Amino acid sequence: MEEHSNQYAEAAVPQTMQETGAEERDPESIALHQPLLLKRNRTLSSTPLAMVGAKVSHIESLDYEINENDLFMHDWRSRTKVQVLQYVFLKWILAFLVGLLTGIIATLINLATENIAGYKLLAAVSFIEKERYLMGFIFIAGVNLLLTASASVLCVCFAPTAAGPGIPEIKAYLNGVDTPNMFGATIMIVKIFGSIGAVSAGLDLGKEGPLVHIGSCIASLLGQGGPDNYRIKWGWLRYFNNDCDQRDIITCGAASGVCAAFRAPVGGVLFALEEVATWWRSALLWRTFFSTAIVVVVLRAFIQICNSGECGLFGKGGLIMFDVSTVTVTYHAWDIIPVAVIGIIGGVWGSMYNYLLDKILRLYSLINQKGKVHKLLLSLTVSLFTSACLYGLPFLVECTPCNSSLSESVCPTNEGSGNYKKFNCPDGHYNDLATLLLATNDDAVRNIFSTNTSAEYRPLSLLIFFVLYCILGLFTLGIAVPSGLFLPIILMGSAYGRLLGIAMQSYTSIDQGLFAVLGAASLMAGSMRMTISLCVIFLELTNNLLLLPITMIVLLISKTVGDSFNPSIYEIILHLKGLPFLEAHPEPWMRNLTVGELADAKPPVVTLRGIEKVDRIVEVLRNTTHNGFPVVEEVVPPMGLAVGATEVHGLILRAHLVQVLKKKWFLREKRRTEEWEVREKFTSVELAEREAKIEEVAVTRDEMEMYVDLHPLTNRTPYTVMEGMSVAKAMVLFRQVGLRHLLIVPKYEASGVPPLVGILTRQDLIAYNILNAFPHLTKSAGREKGN
């Protein structure tokens, strides 16, 4: 039985189920497990936590099982070669479109943010040049507030789920959790404009996470043929109306998003592979790779167009974002020491950051729950604080005289993206903190990564920068705007990396800019715990292959250190959002519990018969929230079996039952139907629909007395496990095959034994839920946590 609605959000539902438990069971049906009253209150439920912006209302699972009912089998058998080619062709076309659209939208976002933020900063600088400092602050704070407010209002009013990075939800989706309201057209539009607003407002957040989400939204919308209510009913698209193909195309979208964010095609694929996707196939790898190739071609084309200067302040960066290839990397055996130090700092600070972020997100979640106004006020407060810091702090540091070897056009400058910002300094001097703070986030990274500029930044400025971005990074993520995690982490990491580079100056020949790169990489690994995808992303970001071996060592050290403290930031957010994510490995204590014991802790399974009365179906659908019902039958003796023989015919989905009621496919007498009868009534496109509400169905009193032949609509071959199977092994099966329902069959073969012990669903296999139902396991869970 499966997928109880989240107790936190709709606590009433499981209760209803328990109350109606006794009536629910058909007295005529075969004797099932007796309801054990004592165990009743140990019902399995989901984590009672939910984060800002994510009203986890009713979390469903996705279904990757091959549904073998008569109708689908027939549909599949009758597919001609042409249809198969259509399908393959469409898959590639969709991958192409995902890449194309993600590339275009990413360019537009970049164009918008760099121009808005750029002209805003230029205006502020002109105030400063005229020494009208207060006016400058009022202007910059006002514009930032306005931009933040617009982003926040969009999020709060139209799409609460568009707040935050979105990557954890996509990760959960690709794990098989049907995260609600994540891939709609509204979400996408809010995410695009919200992201432009939030990034332009100078908040400490990036557009990388949102771009991944936008890529996935594009993919999902293309795959289903448009927004929910205005889908294109194009015949070809029906092949994609299933969870498997949707999953594949959303993986493409996520990879395209990363690729567009970092202009890193290989890194994008690997990110999708390492961090986001749960299932992975060689063919998928290839299609994902195709999408990201298209993204790169699109980006390159736009950059070439913009190089002629027609895009305002955009397009100076080139295809490689933070190019450090000009510096020759020379390192020796003893350079392992600073490298290891960076790695350790990255690991320690990364896990600390995760820990603090967890606390602050919980705090924010309390504030955000109070209502829309609170959400908005929180965002505006953070924006005001950010503006004050970014504008005010550079006044605290002293001006630095320009190095005489630099030409006057380079130092000092007041242009948008230059190094050596003049700010409030006299001619021939520059303000190093303003260079980092009064720039767009991308420019700040470019400036701090800049190589062969060893004396540019003073330690004090870098320290201020680091402390400021630590504070901002912690307090910005939870506000109700689309926010990426990558950039804040890169900024923090590069600051301490460069600081360390200054400290180590006399010991090593590694450039300070490279130290900044390594610092950024170490903090990413320490917080996000990725390895190979980060490595490739950094390779593609910085275009310096010689850096690869030391990058690898840094990443390995920080991930190891980080992992010994807490899980990755994405896992923390997943947990906060209460999404039932199935881990790759079962917990050790799960080997001590059998699925039979688990089934006992749940309300008894609700079964239907092969030919069932309409009123029973209506009753079951109205009174339960389950999404699948086993079809169990008594077998008539002529089969050569003993009396009392029973058979599990299969599993029927709620959506199909609702379709039956909607179409009023009722029989006057109790009889088996022929295949053609069903085929005439239902198209496989209709049956592929997942959304079906019992509330919309009206059945007359007469019809209630009629029958339905469920056989042709039943998935005849659900996956099963025997009741003696340990939860650990069942979970391996459940996750590897990508199931939604797993039937538990008895291990005894005898008449009188109920043919079904229970059903397992995703919620039942989540460690948290099991420990709630079996408190005695908690002890052993704690003891063996080290495994």
Add this chain to the structure above:
Amino acid sequence: MEEHSNQYAEAAVPQTMQETGAEERDPESIALHQPLLLKRNRTLSSTPLAMVGAKVSHIESLDYEINENDLFMHDWRSRTKVQVLQYVFLKWILAFLVGLLTGIIATLINLATENIAGYKLLAAVSFIEKERYLMGFIFIAGVNLLLTASASVLCVCFAPTAAGPGIPEIKAYLNGVDTPNMFGATIMIVKIFGSIGAVSAGLDLGKEGPLVHIGSCIASLLGQGGPDNYRIKWGWLRYFNNDCDQRDIITCGAASGVCAAFRAPVGGVLFALEEVATWWRSALLWRTFFSTAIVVVVLRAFIQICNSGECGLFGKGGLIMFDVSTVTVTYHAWDIIPVAVIGIIGGVWGSMYNYLLDKILRLYSLINQKGKVHKLLLSLTVSLFTSACLYGLPFLVECTPCNSSLSESVCPTNEGSGNYKKFNCPDGHYNDLATLLLATNDDAVRNIFSTNTSAEYRPLSLLIFFVLYCILGLFTLGIAVPSGLFLPIILMGSAYGRLLGIAMQSYTSIDQGLFAVLGAASLMAGSMRMTISLCVIFLELTNNLLLLPITMIVLLISKTVGDSFNPSIYEIILHLKGLPFLEAHPEPWMRNLTVGELADAKPPVVTLRGIEKVDRIVEVLRNTTHNGFPVVEEVVPPMGLAVGATEVHGLILRAHLVQVLKKKWFLREKRRTEEWEVREKFTSVELAEREAKIEEVAVTRDEMEMYVDLHPLTNRTPYTVMEGMSVAKAMVLFRQVGLRHLLIVPKYEASGVPPLVGILTRQDLIAYNILNAFPHLTKSAGREKGN
């Protein structure tokens, strides 16, 4: 039941099984399916094909299932935190050692080949300088024959499985096929020295494939604690004595091998991921990455040492093998045309090459079967032909005058690794074909990839080079020496790439050297059908990130074109070797067949009872080759069940049964034993042993009458499917979970129904075998092949 020995190699065994079929079944056991005599000859078997050097004697499956018998459960429960830490620590230590040793051995192989081949070529050149051309030929041909002979003798006499690339076998191993004699110490040593001999002999083969195999051998040997007969009995290593951990570490080894071959750490990991590994987990990715990082550090250290000139002719190359980063890549929209042309040529020629290679390998397999002398003679013939071509062909082309802009030290040269070889030319001239042919293979690639040398090679020379290497590439792979596929393909591809570059000279600004790189990439994709790993390998080989977008497009086009003709070269070799590889996707027609029908086509399942007589066990073990036996019991009525109730208690492994007989753990009376009794007798280390021969066990007549309690040794929770499940869905389960045995249970619940319908194994799920047993499916299989 499972894993019939390969009929091709040991045709007698299945026959014995069929003869003894009737006696085998215990008359007391519950009635099983009646043996259907008509169906008998439709027994499922494996492909009747075997390739050179691979006596496919008795192919077993690996077992990745969690074995939940009492003893293992206890062992696992009693593991302390310290033991868990030991295990984790050891995993990392092993990954470190794999990287370290692979790095060292790869360097030594490089050192040896470059010195042997280099001094050989220098000596030949000195003959040519003295115009003693015939002596030069005799010298070079003689040395090559000697080197080939030594490599071939090693392979033929000591390790036939060391011949060939080895990658397909590793791929099969990681898919769950226990490929015999692939990971021993002998194999590794033969592979190392054979590879040195074969590469130094100037044969058209690389050391890349063998290095992957060597890496895997190192990993396997480390994992199991030494060579088969001299294993270290170190307590810690017992945790690794299972198929899962062996699989993980061999994946590390394969990645390290690729990394060492191409000095491409990320490419190595991705190769292991995309091409070799069937199962993949995030944790594994990370450990693999660690191994390759170590390899790179080792390689770098050696290169630094060798840069001082203490390694003879080795060490000039640097960490990046074929560096083309000096050239600035500029390309425009219309460059898509030459790029697409390269891609199409790569796809067409790649699939053509696969097709021809298939034919030639079949032909060679016939020759090689005739005996060791034939194998040897074949190798020597190929060596002689190669020597004649490499030495003779440069005489056919005219000398080219050196470009006046080049200094005299650069052109002409007679040194080992230089461009512009003088050969037989007068001063101030060079022989362009000799530059390519009279060099080590690595140098040849470096020379043909060389950028900014547009006039160096004349089209005729490149054409001769291309045709020659096509012929050599086809006829060299099948001979009995360790041979890699990468290098021949790179040489062929770069030749036509550069030719195309010359043809397109006036249309495009892409350098000819880059055309050569793209050509090599396209042929690799056309033949091996990898995408992302190739992309990264080429990135790391050539150190030019700007080339990435066009490399991606080339790879995508050639793979698409290639895939429309035939499978990848590795799959072709897998098929030739008759290895039961489980594909990622079930064939479409598998949805029309149920596992019940499949079970009917097999001999009836052999079951044991929970408490079994010794003579029955001995009989079963002697007369069958199955590796797992279901334990099925009648349940005594007090359980509240009807009379005739039965239970599938689980599955017991052959290895464990043999252990029971060896240890003589017999009972005088028919009783259940206590857990401590078993634990006293068997350690879990003993039970983890896979090798156990019934022939080595002697049981007295008295003992034959005693009993064994099989309960504690039985895996209580085998995975099961219902008989109505389609083969397609069962295969998904089988492959995803990594099973060796899959029990088929009846879908009826009634007394009198046998509790087990059959067992499925890997061989039963191979499409070829099913089509043999069900010829009527062949028609539909053909019809739907397009899917």
